[in-house]
Amino acid sequence: MQQSEVTRTLTNCMMTAAAAAFLFAGSTAWAQKYTAPRAAWDSSHPDLSGIWQAKANAGDDIEKSIVDPSNKKIPYLPGGAAKVKANAAAKAKLDTMAKCYMPGVPRMMYMNYPFQIFMTPKYIPIVSEYSHTYRIIYMDGSEHAGYIPLWLGDSRGHWDGDTLVVDVVSFNDQTWLDKAGNYHSDQLHVVERYTRTGPTTMTYEATISDPKVYSKDWKISVPLTLDNKPNARLMEYECQELAPAVE
């Protein structure tokens, strides 16, 4: 009896899952069955190369992309909300992207600019159209180097099955997470997950930790779309051409 109940429960679960997949074709439940093409010179890994761009304009307000916690609010420590409000009120002055500085991670991955991923066994560089900004994900098994604080952090990657996992530390405290003034400190720690979900889609997830600013870790998920037109290329957004005069 007990066993049949278990079976029934499982069946119900499966039906629910099937229904969900049917209703939300293209969602995570459906897409995890996708097997990505292999990298051309390294068949043991999926090919993430190409020109990608965040589908939603997550860079305006990162809270819209939060998948954990379920209330879609960044779990700031006391005082955080007030600082976000103050940031937003003075964003033209305080958002370092208004001065064309490098955008930080994860913000670089969901700004309204495409980026191109290249795959080699030891290095996975990611080049953004924004102000010729690039970051290099080191896949050589090396550990974090203990660098001085950087705009884009220190990225060390490894493969979890077909998902690229990148651990990023060594940030400065000057970049924001979005245009809404959401912020972090130099204790920011980002763990990214890149998972191909279809011929032209990839899910970008980031778990964000910062004990100086947040009461617990939180997580975002942003869909990325591949530009697979044969002649596609990154153009140039040479930001500082339009920036305020040097003071």
Place this chain on the structure above:
Amino acid sequence: MKKILLMLATVTTTAAVALFMTLPGAGQAGPPGGGGPPGGGAAKGGRGGGRGRGGAPAEPAGPMPKTPDGHPDFSGFWNLPDPPAAGVERPDAAAGGRGGGGGGRGGAKGGGAPGAPGGADVATIAPGGGGPPGGGPPGGGAARGAGGPGGGAPGGGRAGGGGGGWVVDPPDGKIPYTPEARAKQQDILANHLADEPELNCYESGVPHAEANRFGAQILMTPGYMVQLTEFLHAVRIIPIDPNRKHIDAKYHLFQGDPIAHWEGDTLVVDTTNQNNKTWFDLVGNFKTENLHVTEKFIPQDANTIVYESTMHDPTIYTRDWSMRWNLTRDMARPNSDGHPHELMEFGCIEGNRDVQHYTEDKGGKAKQVLGKKQ
């Protein structure tokens, strides 16, 4: 900062080297003739331990490695020379003392090159070492880690009595400007050096992008050569795809639109769609949006790429002209803690005072020079 140093180098290399040594963030100069202490560039980036830029290999290099598809594999860290301080044109004999850029540049690079034949390396990489009075001290540039057997590289000839300049064609070493274009270049040199694009952290354009300090990492992937340059965090994404078409002629980019193909072991890059805001050097040798550059990356051995560029633009040049220099493998060693050598993050815009140095120091007012200049 860089520009100031190079200007000084046109006056006296000694002064330039002295200034380098006072700069936080610049490597220590190795003594003439190479032999600087390993890791002499440790100050750069504040990383603990030596930066580990190495010198020339003691053994002759073998052939360039190959990628899985059988073409030369340029992957790795490369030294790109700075343009000569006096510009890419060969200086007039009467203008002795202009050839010193190579010496100062080399000293700044840091890490020593035990046993490196300094003078010869300077001659092949940074013309000026053997130049007229005022040229860099022989061997001053050995610390750049030049490719050992590079003395016989194409382009070695310019190391002779000419004393500088990278133009190899026409034979007089001069850019064949039309008279009007020459007048414009002279005007820039005299009155508008603050328009130099890199002062504003713009990318350098082609072929200048193959001549910048702190080196570059090249990655070869199926269908691309990617060059990540530390200086200015500049990027070149070069598709290797003869079927690709250039972007519409109405678009003009700092780094242009490169399309490459292989001719044997030579990577030939056809670069169009540049804007008119970048120079060939730091002294106003300029271009128009009509410029068409044919680049050649010619592997000479595992540690040396001969880089040639031919410029075609009938609107300001009376004939095509060519330059040549070498890219040499950066024999970077791991850090003192064993961490692999890596590019550092070069944040150019924040704290940039180059424009001020060029304007306020002359009594002018700092301003954004490109795009807003009257």
